[in-house]
Amino acid sequence: MKCNNCGRELQDNMTVCSCGAQVYAQPTEKNDSKKKKIIGIVIGAVCAIAIAVVVFVFLSSPDYVETVKTGELKAYPGETIGEAFEDFFSNGEWEEFESSKGMVVQFTGGCTYYDEEVECVVQFLFTDKDEGEFEVYTVEIDGEPISELEIVGMLDAVYEE
DSSP: OBOTTTOOBOOTTOSBOTTSOBOOOOOOHHHHHHHHHHHHHHHHHHHHHHHHHHHHHHHHSOOHHHHHHTOOOTTSTTSOHHHHHHHHOEEEEEEEEEETTEEEEEEEEEEEETTEEEEEEEEEEEEETTTTEEEEEEEEETTEEOOHHHHHHHHHHHHHO
């Protein structure tokens, strides 16, 4: 090790050079290697924890689509929504999203409505996410909302199928 002030060769245990300069231990390659290993281990551990948290959150978050598909409407007991919709609609697609009203599960599928092929969108709004309670929130036919009376008629047709 050399003095940073005068450049003289110093012994490893010296704390003051003969020129009077304070001697600070210089990191050796061995110390640098240890530090790099420790940093690598810490980064690896942090990444492993982050991955574990993401997996836990993903696996433990409720599957709202599955809750609706396996649920039943009170007016039509004995058949799940998923079974009834699968039998009645063509090209059914399910998705879930958070809206300003709360968690929504949306079903989109094709059907015949007044002798015309249309696209139907049914939204289910969760009234109590913790208990898995939801209700039919809105129904649209080709992008136009239908009345509550028409919703009842449409659901009757779905469950008669």
